[in-house]
Amino acid sequence: MEFFRIKRDIPFMRHALVFNLVSLVTFLAAVFFLFSRGLHLSVEFTGGTLMEVSYTHPADLNGVRAAVEALGLKDVQVQNFGTARDVLIRLPVQKGVSSAQQSEQVMTALKAADASAAMRRTEFVGPQVGDELATDGLKALASVVIGIMLYLAIRFEWKFAVAAIIANLHDVIIILGFFAFFQWEFSLPVLAAVLAVLGYSVNESVVIFDRIRENFRRYRKMNTVQIIDSSITSTISRTIITHGCTQLMVLSMLLFGGATLHYFALALTIGICFGIYSSVFVAAAIAMWLGIQREDLIKGGAKKDGDPNDPNAGATV
Amino acid sequence: MNRYPIWKYTIIVIALVVGFLYTLPNFFGEAPAVQVSSAKVTIKVDAGTKLRVEEILKASGLAADFVTLDNTSVKARFGNTETQLKAKDAIQKALIPDAANAGYIVALNLLSRSPVWLTSLHAFPMYLGLDLRGGVHFMLQVDMQAALAKKAESLSGDIRTSLREKNVRHSGISRNGQTIEVRFRDMPTLGAAKALILDQFPDLQTIEAPDGTEFKLTASIKPEAARRVQDQSLKQNITTLHNRINELGVAEPVIQQQGLDRIVVQLPGVQDTAKAKDILGRTATLEVRMVDETSEARAAESGAAAVPFGSERYLERNSQPVIVKKQVILTGENLTDAQPGFDSQTQEAVVNLTLDAKGARIFRDVTRESVGKRMAILLFEKGKGEVVTAPVIRSEIGGGRVQISGRMTSMEANDTALLLRAGSLAAPMEIIEETTIGPSLGAENIAKGFNSVTYGFAAVAVFMCLYYVLFGMFSSISLAVNLLLLVAVLSMLQATLTLPGMAAMALVLGMAIDSNVLINERVREELRNGASAQAAIHAGYDRAWATILDSNVTTLIAGLALLAFGSGPVRGFAVVHCLGILTSMFSGVFFSRGLVNLWYGRQNKLKSLSIGTVWRPDAGNQVAPQ
Numbered sequence: 001m002e003f004f005r006i007k008r009d010i011p012f013m014r015h016a017l018v019f020n021l022v023s024l025v026t027f028l029a030a031v032f033f034l035f036s037r038g039l040h041l042s043v044e045f046t047g048g049t050l051m052e053v054s055y056t057h058p059a060d061l062n063g064v065r066a067a068v069e070a071l072g073l074k075d076v077q078v079q080n081f082g083t084a085r086d087v088l089i090r091l092p093v094q095k096g097v098s099s100a101q102q103s104e105q106v107m108t109a110l111k112a113a114d115a116s117a118a119m120r121r122t123e124f125v126g127p128q129v130g131d132e133l134a135t136d137g138l139k140a141l142a143s144v145v146i147g148i149m150l151y152l153a154i155r156f157e158w159k160f161a162v163a164a165i166i167a168n169l170h171d172v173i174i175i176l177g178f179f180a181f182f183q184w185e186f187s188l189p190v191l192a193a194v195l196a197v198l199g200y201s202v203n204e205s206v207v208i209f210d211r212i213r214e215n216f217r218r219y220r221k222m223n224t225v226q227i228i229d230s231s232i233t234s235t236i237s238r239t240i241i242t243h244g245c246t247q248l249m250v251l252s253m254l255l256f257g258g259a260t261l262h263y264f265a266l267a268l269t270i271g272i273c274f275g276i277y278s279s280v281f282v283a284a285a286i287a288m289w290l291g292i293q294r295e296d297l298i299k300g301g302a303k304k305d306g307d308p309n310d311p312n313a314g315a316t317v
Numbered sequence: 318m319n320r321y322p323i324w325k326y327t328i329i330v331i332a333l334v335v336g337f338l339y340t341l342p343n344f345f346g347e348a349p350a351v352q353v354s355s356a357k358v359t360i361k362v363d364a365g366t367k368l369r370v371e372e373i374l375k376a377s378g379l380a381a382d383f384v385t386l387d388n389t390s391v392k393a394r395f396g397n398t399e400t401q402l403k404a405k406d407a408i409q410k411a412l413i414p415d416a417a418n419a420g421y422i423v424a425l426n427l428l429s430r431s432p433v434w435l436t437s438l439h440a441f442p443m444y445l446g447l448d449l450r451g452g453v454h455f456m457l458q459v460d461m462q463a464a465l466a467k468k469a470e471s472l473s474g475d476i477r478t479s480l481r482e483k484n485v486r487h488s489g490i491s492r493n494g495q496t497i498e499v500r501f502r503d504m505p506t507l508g509a510a511k512a513l514i515l516d517q518f519p520d521l522q523t524i525e526a527p528d529g530t531e532f533k534l535t536a537s538i539k540p541e542a543a544r545r546v547q548d549q550s551l552k553q554n555i556t557t558l559h560n561r562i563n564e565l566g567v568a569e570p571v572i573q574q575q576g577l578d579r580i581v582v583q584l585p586g587v588q589d590t591a592k593a594k595d596i597l598g599r600t601a602t603l604e605v606r607m608v609d610e611t612s613e614a615r616a617a618e619s620g621a622a623a624v625p626f627g628s629e630r631y632l633e634r635n636s637q638p639v640i641v642k643k644q645v646i647l648t649g650e651n652l653t654d655a656q657p658g659f660d661s662q663t664q665e666a667v668v669n670l671t672l673d674a675k676g677a678r679i680f681r682d683v684t685r686e687s688v689g690k691r692m693a694i695l696l697f698e699k700g701k702g703e704v705v706t707a708p709v710i711r712s713e714i715g716g717g718r719v720q721i722s723g724r725m726t727s728m729e730a731n732d733t734a735l736l737l738r739a740g741s742l743a744a745p746m747e748i749i750e751e752t753t754i755g756p757s758l759g760a761e762n763i764a765k766g767f768n769s770v771t772y773g774f775a776a777v778a779v780f781m782c783l784y785y786v787l788f789g790m791f792s793s794i795s796l797a798v799n800l801l802l803l804v805a806v807l808s809m810l811q812a813t814l815t816l817p818g819m820a821a822m823a824l825v826l827g828m829a830i831d832s833n834v835l836i837n838e839r840v841r842e843e844l845r846n847g848a849s850a851q852a853a854i855h856a857g858y859d860r861a862w863a864t865i866l867d868s869n870v871t872t873l874i875a876g877l878a879l880l881a882f883g884s885g886p887v888r889g890f891a892v893v894h895c896l897g898i899l900t901s902m903f904s905g906v907f908f909s910r911g912l913v914n915l916w917y918g919r920q921n922k923l924k925s926l927s928i929g930t931v932w933r934p935d936a937g938n939q940v941a942p943q
Contacts, residue, residue: 002929002930002931118755119753120754120755120757121752121753121755121758122751122752124748124750124751124752125749125750125751126458126747126748126749126750129749129750136882136883137882139882140878140879140881140882140883141878143878143881143882144874144875144878147874147875147877147878148874148875151870151871151874155867155870188817188883188885188887189817189820189886189887189890192817192821192883192886192890192891195878195879196821196824196872196876196879196890196894198875199871199872199873199874200828200872200875202871202872202875203831203867203868203869204868206864206867206868207864207867210863210864210867211864234842235838238834238838241784241834241838242831242834245777245780245781245827245831246827246830247827248776248777249769249773249774249776249777249823249827250773250823250827251773251776252768252772252773252776253769253773253820253823253824255769255772256772257765257766257768257769258761258762258765260762260765260816261765261766261769261816261820264817264820265820268824
């Protein structure tokens, strides 16, 4: 089998501006939704109590809500979780009531209303932990960004590092934008998925940059745009196949992983799709506009010629 | 050119054998077991206990697969749950004659069904997290400010005593938060007091300031001493929690420090959260009372007469009865510390108690009146009292420093100090995070994680085999080896596997295939450009390596950041993610090359490779597969 029968290099860079505009619009939309709607943060971040209760028959959500509200608890959210028989109840942090009492009160009330109610899981997070998780998440994001930029700057060149990070941070924002737009629950595993995607899409850009460097060495006569086009063209089959394989795995998680892994897999799916787009269409274009040239990458060659301004040129001791 | 030296194949074989051995225990599943561990500091579980358990089982005619002794417990594994429950009853009956005063914890547990020879290799199945096996998780925050305030309170009492001993006249000592303020009428006295404090209290630093007509000396705890206090408080709280959780009869409780001021408690298999929370939050109380030494009480002690009015009968730890008065002199609240030590003169093992200011004052008054009499220190837990120690008062004790001595081994002194400390928490704690997972959910989560990995793997393997034919097969085998090694490493490290961890496993397999795709695409490209079969393999692997390294490093950076800053579920994800990337470098490059070399390396006149269709744009026709 061979899916990719490409006769000539595809002129990706000719349409770089259009691709980047598309990117920019999506990015701005994501930022807009992030600010206008905000993320629907899970209990881990906001603090509060989460209870998963299962019934032997499809649950009556209104009945559950009424039973919980009868306890005098405010802002209770009740929804189905995975199946019609499972119910997820969210309670905000209540002043003066310990989590222990709260979850037990609710459970007793639900059991009284319907004896088949069975506790599957409860989770309580104090408000102090939530804040900390948010700062830790940002710290993790910052260190991933810095770490990757440093590595790329050392291994390639700063222009590549900047291009890769811009392209991939925009993926991250877009994932967050999706979560804000659809009000999907943003939990800790989703945060992990987002950061994993950042590392993963950067490696996508790395593969292309690697080929650009190699082609600069090999084809002395091509100009930068041609080199980039040729590099993307020759790696595109690998890009699609690899992402396809990863997506197969993620799809399997989406189908078989149940409700707990649902949003995790969803975040990865969006990340993988935009990861392809950004590394193929965005990263290389940014690197091109930043003005990469052969000399940036082939340090050995540049040294041999010598720096004309070097006062010690030609001097040997 | 495509041949591996013998040593490379040796490495591959060793890695496979080791990987297989350590993955193996995961397939055997778990069998019901009974675990016996110590409920008290004074009772040690050793070879003797193991013998007793064996005898009990023999006597009741129950056959255990085996009985083992590890660091802290004796475990017996059984064929089925029925025998397990019978054995638990039998052991409980024999080892714990008095349920109210249990010396051992007999708990149900699950032990790996893997054969003994595997266990002796330290090959254990992966450790499953709470979300996979069910149980309760608590995170408790220790109120360090309260611990420091308590320390300052005890120090202010000490300062008061020292100043009095040296005849330094002050006009008031008060504790203000975590600082101690001492007022003086004139500067010289303040100077003398300052010198004294700096000399006798190395943990304090002082600031002086005029305060109206008087002079004020403010002493505060030095940062490094404060850190020490916090550290000790945390350790003491952990010890106390250990003692309390022992009562729950949990087979493998986890009680760990997290960060500077947090404690994580995990109780696998526990479903009754209410009871668990009750026990965690309970404060055991310590009481100091006088021993009733009237003749009636003496008679009551030997059982000859009734306990006199106003007194109660308690047992000492060696089961010796002691009659103590009901009136409480001091409670554990006034005890700030208890440490084992040695008497400087007699070299006897002693326990040093430190009381706070109020306790010290009461203690001085009581001991002044009762020299030669006995006093008892009682520990109340679950509403049941026990005399920890009942020493004779030798002289008036002022200053809040009490030494208990006499016929103790240093071991006993250690245990007594621990018991005294365990009576109270050093600082109040608050539950800031709590998770309960029902057992059915745990089993479901395992199935979900397992299915995700299996079906995902199968889909990727089928695709690779279709698209790259034989090379795809090699890639799939490498991917399987990656999974094998990853599970082996996780089992070896006994890292905790959680549902996010299983997700990471699936994800890392999806990412690991990248290396093989890179290599296979590269080999095709070389063939397309007209390279010979052997040269294409060589160049393909060679050129792909740099790219694989770069891309794995960037992924690893993200993984490490998650490991460093993540907590809970994120950490479980990050551990598997990072380890999976590392094993994928071995399996995806080194191992798969080994396979290719083994298959093609010896064929000198190799014409073509089985890597699917290699399409050439110039000819317009394709090189036939194979």
